[in-house]
Amino acid sequence: MAIDTERTGTMNRIGLEKGDYRGGATTLCQGCGHNSISSQIIAACYELSLAPERIVKFSGIGCSSKSPAYFLNRAFGFNTLHGRMPAVATGAMVANRSLKAIGVSGDGDTASIGLGQFLHFLRRNVPMVYIVENNGVYGLTKGQFSATADRGQVIKKIGENPFLPIDICQMGMNLGCGFVARSFAGDPKQAKELIKAALSFEGTALLDIISPCVTFNNRDESTKSYTWGKEHEIPLHDVTLVPAREEIQVDYEPGTGSMVELHDGSMLMLRKLERDYDPTDRLAALRVLEEARSAQELITGLIYYNAEQPVLPQVLHQVQTPLAALPVSMLRPDATSLEALQADLR
Amino acid sequence: MTSATISRAPATGSSADRAPRVNDFSMVVATVNGSGSQTSNMAIIRALFRMGIPVSGKNLFPSNIQGLPTWFTIRADAGGFLARQESAELLVGMNSATFLEDVRRLPAGGVCFYADHFSEGLDRKDLIYYPMPVQALVRELAPPKELREYIANMAYVGIVSRLLGVESEMIRSALMTHFQGKAKAVETNMRMVAAADAWASEHIVKTDPYVVRRDDRTKDKILVDGNTAAALGAIYGGVSFAAWYPITPASSLAEALQEHLPNLRTDPATGEATYAVVQAEDEMAALGMAVGAGWMGARAMTSTSGPGISLMAEFAGLAFFAEVPVVIWDIQRMGPSTGLPTRTSQGDLMFVRYLGHGDTKHVVLLPATPTECFEFGWRAFDLAERLQTPVFVLSDLDIGMNLWMTDPLLYPDQPMDRGKVLSADDLARLGSYARYRNVDGDGIGYRTLPGTDHPLAAYLARGTGHNEEAQYSERPEDWSANMERLWLKTETARQFVPAPIVDRMENARLGLICMGSVDLALREARTQLAREGLPTDCLRVRALPFTSEVVEFIEEHERIYVVEMNTDGQLRQLLQLEAPAHAARIGSIRLNDGLPLTADWIRRAIRSEEGG
Numbered sequence: 001m002a003i004d005t006e007r008t009g010t011m012n013r014i015g016l017e018k019g020d021y022r023g024g025a026t027t028l029c030q031g032c033g034h035n036s037i038s039s040q041i042i043a044a045c046y047e048l049s050l051a052p053e054r055i056v057k058f059s060g061i062g063c064s065s066k067s068p069a070y071f072l073n074r075a076f077g078f079n080t081l082h083g084r085m086p087a088v089a090t091g092a093m094v095a096n097r098s099l100k101a102i103g104v105s106g107d108g109d110t111a112s113i114g115l116g117q118f119l120h121f122l123r124r125n126v127p128m129v130y131i132v133e134n135n136g137v138y139g140l141t142k143g144q145f146s147a148t149a150d151r152g153q154v155i156k157k158i159g160e161n162p163f164l165p166i167d168i169c170q171m172g173m174n175l176g177c178g179f180v181a182r183s184f185a186g187d188p189k190q191a192k193e194l195i196k197a198a199l200s201f202e203g204t205a206l207l208d209i210i211s212p213c214v215t216f217n218n219r220d221e222s223t224k225s226y227t228w229g230k231e232h233e234i235p236l237h238d239v240t241l242v243p244a245r246e247e248i249q250v251d252y253e254p255g256t257g258s259m260v261e262l263h264d265g266s267m268l269m270l271r272k273l274e275r276d277y278d279p280t281d282r283l284a285a286l287r288v289l290e291e292a293r294s295a296q297e298l299i300t301g302l303i304y305y306n307a308e309q310p311v312l313p314q315v316l317h318q319v320q321t322p323l324a325a326l327p328v329s330m331l332r333p334d335a336t337s338l339e340a341l342q343a344d345l346r
Numbered sequence: 347m348t349s350a351t352i353s354r355a356p357a358t359g360s361s362a363d364r365a366p367r368v369n370d371f372s373m374v375v376a377t378v379n380g381s382g383s384q385t386s387n388m389a390i391i392r393a394l395f396r397m398g399i400p401v402s403g404k405n406l407f408p409s410n411i412q413g414l415p416t417w418f419t420i421r422a423d424a425g426g427f428l429a430r431q432e433s434a435e436l437l438v439g440m441n442s443a444t445f446l447e448d449v450r451r452l453p454a455g456g457v458c459f460y461a462d463h464f465s466e467g468l469d470r471k472d473l474i475y476y477p478m479p480v481q482a483l484v485r486e487l488a489p490p491k492e493l494r495e496y497i498a499n500m501a502y503v504g505i506v507s508r509l510l511g512v513e514s515e516m517i518r519s520a521l522m523t524h525f526q527g528k529a530k531a532v533e534t535n536m537r538m539v540a541a542a543d544a545w546a547s548e549h550i551v552k553t554d555p556y557v558v559r560r561d562d563r564t565k566d567k568i569l570v571d572g573n574t575a576a577a578l579g580a581i582y583g584g585v586s587f588a589a590w591y592p593i594t595p596a597s598s599l600a601e602a603l604q605e606h607l608p609n610l611r612t613d614p615a616t617g618e619a620t621y622a623v624v625q626a627e628d629e630m631a632a633l634g635m636a637v638g639a640g641w642m643g644a645r646a647m648t649s650t651s652g653p654g655i656s657l658m659a660e661f662a663g664l665a666f667f668a669e670v671p672v673v674i675w676d677i678q679r680m681g682p683s684t685g686l687p688t689r690t691s692q693g694d695l696m697f698v699r700y701l702g703h704g705d706t707k708h709v710v711l712l713p714a715t716p717t718e719c720f721e722f723g724w725r726a727f728d729l730a731e732r733l734q735t736p737v738f739v740l741s742d743l744d745i746g747m748n749l750w751m752t753d754p755l756l757y758p759d760q761p762m763d764r765g766k767v768l769s770a771d772d773l774a775r776l777g778s779y780a781r782y783r784n785v786d787g788d789g790i791g792y793r794t795l796p797g798t799d800h801p802l803a804a805y806l807a808r809g810t811g812h813n814e815e816a817q818y819s820e821r822p823e824d825w826s827a828n829m830e831r832l833w834l835k836t837e838t839a840r841q842f843v844p845a846p847i848v849d850r851m852e853n854a855r856l857g858l859i860c861m862g863s864v865d866l867a868l869r870e871a872r873t874q875l876a877r878e879g880l881p882t883d884c885l886r887v888r889a890l891p892f893t894s895e896v897v898e899f900i901e902e903h904e905r906i907y908v909v910e911m912n913t914d915g916q917l918r919q920l921l922q923l924e925a926p927a928h929a930a931r932i933g934s935i936r937l938n939d940g941l942p943l944t945a946d947w948i949r950r951a952i953r954s955e956e957g958g
Contacts, residue, residue: 024817053803056796069806069818076796078641078668079808080634081660087626087634088641092796094622095587095644099797117634120627312624319618323586324643324795328762330620331584331645333610335757338582341606342754344523345568346396 013049013245021046023071033185033211033226034064034133038071040192041102041131045072048196048243056092056101060085060114063140064106064133064211072102083114086121090312093126096322097313100199101128108138111147111166122175122204127311129198129205132168133185135213136224143216150223155216168208169303170289173282179205180285180304184229185212190300193268196241197302200262203311210298229298236279236288236301238271260305268302279305364555369399369424371556373436375502376448380412382496383440385524385535386503387418391749392520393512394422395569398561402428403749404942409594409687415444426563428751429867430942436556438502439464440480449473457554459506474554476546478505483541489534497538504542509550511557514543568754572745575716575755576675577602579723580647581610582758585673587639587646589624589632591654594687595743596677599649600625629654633661633674640665640672641807643767643795645727649675652694653684655701662736663702664809666832669782669791671730671765675739677746680940689940690743692862693912698738699890699920705829707836709843710890711739714865718888719745720755725844731765733839734790742911744863744942766792770800780814781805782828789835836891843889846896851881856956857903858884859896861917863942864909870945875952882952887917897925900932907933907955909948 010017021042026035045055057077059065065085068077080088089103110118110132121130136149145153145161148168153161172180179201183191191209198205212218212226220227237257242248244265252258257271260279270279278284285304292299319326377383387403394401401422408414421428433453439445439460446467449458454472462477480501489497507517517539518532525531576599580588590600604623611620622639626632632648639646650658655676665672678694680686699710709729711722722739730737766786773779773794779802782791791814794803805816812828813819851872860868865886872882885899900906900921906928908918915934922929935951937943 051799053799053801054797057806074801074804076794076804077806078638079806079810081664081809084630084634084661087631087661088638090624090631091587091589091635091638091640091644091646092642093638094624094635095639095642095646096797116627117631120631124624313622316622316624317619318622319613319616319620322642322797323620323622324639325797326586326620328584330611330613331586332582332758332762337610338578338755338757341578342568345570 012046014051016046016049018042018046020074021052021072023073024069026067026070028063028066029215031214032063033135033209033213034067035070036185036188037131037133037191037209037211038067040188040195041071044192044195044199048199050100050199054099056099058085058089058092058101058103058128060105060109062106062109062138063213064104065109067104067133083109083112084117085109086114086117086126089128090121090124090126093128094313094316094318095324097127097318097320098322102199103128103130105130105132106146107132107134107136107148107168108146111168115147115166119171119175122172122177122206124312125176125178125203125309127202127204127313129195129207131195131207131209133211134168134208134224135211135217136165136222137213137217139213139216153222167289167293169206170293172206173286173289173304176309177206177304178203178306178309181206181302182208182210182300184210184233184298184300186226186229187233187235187300190235190239193239193241194302197239197262197268200241200243200264200266202263202307203309223296223298232296233298233300235273236275236277236299236303237273239301240269240271242267242269260302263307270302277301279303282306366557367555368557368559369422369561371436372419372421372431372434373438373506374434374448375418375420375438375440376444377416377418377440377499378443379408379410379414379416381499383416383418383499385496386499387420388524388749389503389517389520390506390512391420392523392569393507393516394420394558395564395751396516396519397513397558398564399558400424400426400428400563400751402751404430404744405748406941407688415441422558424561424563427870427873427945429870430944432944432946438506440499440502457556459502476505476509476550478502478542479545483538483545487538487541489538493534497535500535500538501542504539505546505550507539508543508546509552509554511559513560514539564751566754567751569749569751570716571598571747571749572713572716572719572741573599573677573747574602576649576719576723576739576741576746578606578755579720580673580727581606582720583724583727584645584762585647585727586621586644587636588621589626589635589648591626591629591632591650593629593651593654595679595747596649596651596654596675598747599675599677629657630661633658633672636672636674637661637665637670640730641668641670641796645731647673647675649677651677651679652681655694655698659701662708663704663706665736666702666706666708667809668807669734670736670807671727671734672736673726673730673739674736675741678740678742680938686940688743690863690942691912691938691940692740692742692864692910693916693938694740695861695912695916696914696919698740705832707891709733709735709737709839711737711844712861712888713739713741713745714862714886715752716745716750717753717755722844724758728760728763729842732763732790732842733835734765734793735835740862742863766790768792768794768798770798770803773798773800773802778802781816782812782831783814784831784834788838789831789833790838840891840893843891843893845893846888846899847886848883848895848899850883851876854881854883855904856880856882857899857906858882858909859887859899859906859917859921860884860909861887864911867943867945867948868909871948871952874945874949880952880956890920892921892924896921900925900928905933906931907935907952909935909943911938911943912936913938
């Protein structure tokens, strides 16, 4: 099944070339998984024909959080504080519900210093693609353990990590996230399709992408290394996103795949691989995560999907107009109302 | 009824011997926290107010839900001085646990209303005692069990009103307001008020001189607490995003937003909200959310108290450095640390002014009354967007949670100032854009808002070092140029912040400087001092950075005292930095005991500094 996104030559449907989605030159290490993910974000936005001006980028602090400078120069962005991206993104997306948000964080930023904000963000179902570029290690401060580091992992100056890693996707499940996916920076095609699917989802779409740190945590025995990922990745299915306006050209034979319809009408095609997997089955999702954790398998794909939850601006019964764009006439009540209020204060 | 229903003989003659004291008393109501006495106290205050008598109420309450003692002070003053007083002449003793102590505090000639099942503390010969058969009246009226405690408190409303001369129709009208017109609730309470009133008129012979009489001194005033006024100010300032985390004494500000926003800011066409209020998981997140919304272009705020400000330090620095407009209310309570959550202070001034590491300086507004809370409520957004920076508003527990008689809230007299914002059309016309360029020489760049549909519009806001284009930069000249521009911007702020209020007296050589709620007691103290032959001038600072009037005032006066409610003399220290040539002669009058200052204390303190 091929999706023809190149049919207008180098221009996408809104007349932009891929170069219109690029960012500044990366300053991350050569071979860093994060660069690969930035490329897939660029490709996904280009292929979906999203206007960069309608996208907002968020990040915290760390290697991963630098990357919003390396994609979508024409999108606004906010490189916030360590572990505090969720709060800023929450306020921003409530203030302007018409924009699409991509948040990029790391395992230290999300699972260590920012765990609290991350969980509350999931709980509120703030509309944003939340990408965790997960490498189990602090890069910018030169190689300390994060909260997703493997138990028993050894770092020269520090020793052995005695603690269990936090599983980002299990956190997503626990907090009621309606889009929980895991991918691998070494599997760019899958990462791109999942990013596209996440961009087509209305609520918080959580993407835990194992993204090897080539400098500090790429030894073959590390579950966050390229070698380990290549050897242990077990895709749950083969994923392809068919955007809303495009014709679905392939129908799966019964029992060979399924489709998930996303909020904007696009379809995520899930071709069956070794096992039957239904991402709308919450118990199955919990089971597959737990089994993968105990067997140390890198399960990838769309783990859980539930489009039923209202997003935060809906919960808050907000007007459709972005709060940030309301005219003065809708912001300042008239003088009569103030007089009426004060009658009660006399 | 018990034998205690017969009034004891007054110690100092009968009311006939003494001139009546009209509209001039402080009364302390001693109750148990959580027993519902607030309704009773509010009824008395509103009734007095509606009789045209200047009145204020201050609640001295414990950090506790239920069971600990609480004291509510009501002051009526024909002259309109409504600060706390050091002692109250009238006591309504409803709490057996504190009654002995409460009686001990009464001055000679004081009046003690007491629940008549108390058996101790009734032996001071220099007091006038009036018993209140609270339990008997409750038995007689048999209110529903769940209302019993509330209704019991209405007994003192009836008896005190009878003895002072508070009009019962005004009590009814006050209860109508309190219960938002719910007639049944009003009647249930009024039955007790009437029964207690009738009992008092039958059984008590008035022997004290305290009376109230209808006057006309409140007709241009309102009764409101500062947190409600602040919330209304924010609403009329166009707040469209508020995030908060519960904390005493700031919670009632956010709760007032949630109470009034649905009425004032629902889109009539769709019934949907033109605002959002989010209760955050902590104060870090609360300010973080407000920063996100402010960056997006919404009028965004948060409200908190000292411990929350501590948590907000990191985001305050980010908002200062990334130049994001946001409004932060700090309803000050006593610190350091958890401190005294239910006591007032002015101890956050320095911390808030410099909140954040590195060279951070914030604009701070200092309201003194609920009326000013309203005004600064809307003005703070204009300032934040004009200066593209966080604006802190420092209120305190006394202003925020107590009921003040104050000037009416004035509808904003200026259109909203949204500051320097470029549209897509502007960008097309200009052909280039740099977020942090000092185009106008005032240190303030031009903002674009996310969603602006032009390829030049976007920038990556950040707390890291950046050049004019908001790109990451470690170049020394980029860093220092940016910091110099920020420094210039804080100088520019002086032109926009509210000027101080100066009040002068003839022949004054002494200059007093204050801020915030201290003003109330200081005005009264100055009147007393003037009467004693010591006229003073007074300057009330209303904002940081200081405006030029402040140093001029210091220069003009032989001697200067800064009167404030904190231990370190924080306003004084800031003034010493601002006017180093005069630093040595800026004196300090400060008290930090958790209670609002009194005029008597200030007068004595100034007297003592001035050598008698």
